[in-house]
Amino acid sequence: KLSAGVVIIEPDGRFWIVAPTNAFGGYKATFPKGTIDSGLTPQVAAIKEAFEESGLQVEITDWIGDFERTTSVTRYYFARRVNGNPADMGWESQSVMLVPKDKLLSVLNHLKDHELLTVILAKYQQWHG
DSSP states (O other): EEEEEEEEEESSSSSSEEEGGGGGGGGGSSSSSSEOOOOHHHHHHHHHHHHHSSSEEEEEEEEEEEEEOSSEEEEEEEEEEEEGGGGGGTTTTOOOEOOOGHHHHHHHOOOOHHHHHHHHHHHHHHHHH
């Protein structure tokens, strides 16, 4: 199964994280992601999932990579917020959090996100020194 997701970063280096309703899939907190619906490109699916799960409208800025998850392979992208309000998140999320980079490891509870985080932080470090 293919899915797409986004890692949304604010200009100040904080990351947007969602808390799936009832810790769906064992995730207490994670990056927005979901199945690629028929007819959608991975980029469009990632943007759609970001809005549904976080209430944020985003613009893709870069490709991160393809990662094996528990039930799918997810294509992740970096994105920046261009509009939206976390209060507009859909039913799939219980909350939306803005997390400093140095707190991500403690907030993201799932091992699959820890693997992804290693790549995210390495790429982030390349860009920001």
